[in-house]
Amino acid sequence: MHFIPFNKPFIAGNELAYIKQSVDSGKISGDGLFTKKCHDFFAKRYGFGNALLTTSCTDALEMAAILVDVKPGDEVIMPSYTFVSSANAFVLRGAKVILADSRLDHPGIDEDKLEALITPRAKVIVVVHYAGVACNMDKIMALANKHNLIVVEDAAQCIDSFYTGADGVSKPLGSIGHLAAFSFHETKNVISGEGGMLVVNDNRFLGRAEIIREKGTNRSQFFRGEIDKYEWVDIGSSYLPTDIVAAFLYAQLENMDAIQTRRKAIWHRYMQTLLPLQVQGKIKLPYIPEYATNNGHIFYVLCADMDTRTGLIDYMKHNSVYAAFHYVSLHKSQFFMANNTVPNLPECDKYSDCLLRLPLFYDLTDEEIERVCDLVMGYYQGV
Numbered sequence: 001m002h003f004i005p006f007n008k009p010f011i012a013g014n015e016l017a018y019i020k021q022s023v024d025s026g027k028i029s030g031d032g033l034f035t036k037k038c039h040d041f042f043a044k045r046y047g048f049g050n051a052l053l054t055t056s057c058t059d060a061l062e063m064a065a066i067l068v069d070v071k072p073g074d075e076v077i078m079p080s081y082t083f084v085s086s087a088n089a090f091v092l093r094g095a096k097v098i099l100a101d102s103r104l105d106h107p108g109i110d111e112d113k114l115e116a117l118i119t120p121r122a123k124v125i126v127v128v129h130y131a132g133v134a135c136n137m138d139k140i141m142a143l144a145n146k147h148n149l150i151v152v153e154d155a156a157q158c159i160d161s162f163y164t165g166a167d168g169v170s171k172p173l174g175s176i177g178h179l180a181a182f183s184f185h186e187t188k189n190v191i192s193g194e195g196g197m198l199v200v201n202d203n204r205f206l207g208r209a210e211i212i213r214e215k216g217t218n219r220s221q222f223f224r225g226e227i228d229k230y231e232w233v234d235i236g237s238s239y240l241p242t243d244i245v246a247a248f249l250y251a252q253l254e255n256m257d258a259i260q261t262r263r264k265a266i267w268h269r270y271m272q273t274l275l276p277l278q279v280q281g282k283i284k285l286p287y288i289p290e291y292a293t294n295n296g297h298i299f300y301v302l303c304a305d306m307d308t309r310t311g312l313i314d315y316m317k318h319n320s321v322y323a324a325f326h327y328v329s330l331h332k333s334q335f336f337m338a339n340n341t342v343p344n345l346p347e348c349d350k351y352s353d354c355l356l357r358l359p360l361f362y363d364l365t366d367e368e369i370e371r372v373c374d375l376v377m378g379y380y381q382g383v
């Protein structure tokens with residue numbers, strides 16, 4: 001039996017041709033021809049009028065942390081069940097991370113447990129739309145407005161996913177918080193190897209965002225001809241990607257519909273085939289709230305406990321299929337535990353211990369999906 005990996009980066013076809021075009025253009029540093037094409041794509045398709053490509057989502061989050069001006073001792077509330085970058089970006093600026101529990105029915109932050117965590121030092125809420133499934137943004141934004149907090153969407157996983165609130169309007173994830181950070185890492189739906197994007201939805205942050213991204217200089221204004229020299233005006237770093245990366249990304253963006261259609265089809269096939277196991281009470285399948293969409297980023301099952309999950313991972317590996325658990329919740333991480341009192345977050349513990357992601361990538365065939373599902377079902381016949 002051939003090996004089925006957990007992920008395989010999808011190559012759309014025009015990546016190398018566009019890279020060549022970028023090289024031939026004579027300008028391969030940041031904000032070149034293809035960066036502009038990508039920015040235009042996001043503006044047109046999602047209304048992200050103020051999107052800035054970055055070198056990674058981690059860097060976009062670091063930019064967000066600088067922009068919101070968190071100071072040592074300021075508190076930033078975020079889910080514990082997330083990737084380290086959601087936290088590190090703020091910790092790098094001296095902020096204190098306050099970790100929140102996940103929902104009972106979804107790994108996303110439990111909106112109803114948030115208000116109890118807000119102290120006078122609170123400054124930011126970071127939401128993570130896990131697996132591209134929206135958090136309840138009506139509740140989050142209302143809470144943020146009430147307590148004068150800034151909302152940063154860690155939108156790493158949620159390209160082409162949407163939220164429909166009480167106003168009935170479908171909004172792309174990444175357009176609702178004050179700032180949002182996307183990832184184009186090779187494990188995401190649309191990729192450039194490493195890569196990311198900051199979306200600025202609150203115009204207050206716009207001018208400073210391009211300065212921070214350009215090493216703390218007003219070089220972007222200079223290149224637009226708005227000023228006659230550029231100089232050091234603020235703190236900053238080098239957060240803009242080479243145009244070669246943007247060229248790769250643009251080839252992917254042109255294939256957004258094909259990528260999304262296939263990924264969602266794979267997701268639904270898993271869902272349908274594994275439904276009987278949920279009916280029998282052996283596993284739990286993903287839940288998508290009515291206000292959220294599914295973008296086919298992750299398909300996961302929830303096992304009853306960690307031992308069952310470890311058994312399933314081993315059984316699949318033994319049969320040449322690689323399935324992957326996900327986060328060690330931040331509140332159980334070495335770094336957090338060494339520096340903080342550890343909160344009790346039972347739902348995060350559940351997802352850390354029991355969640356298992358099945359292979360999901362564009363080139364996964366229907367036969368391979370069947371093989372993965374047969375293994376999951378075969379395992380549960382044996383336990």
Ligand SMILES: *Cc1c(COP(=O)(O)O)cnc(C)c1O
Binds near residue numbers: 056082085183
């Ligand atoms: C992938 C991911 C990141 C990091 O993205 P990079 O582009 O690799 O920096 C951050 N947060 C979440 C939730 C992610 O899934």
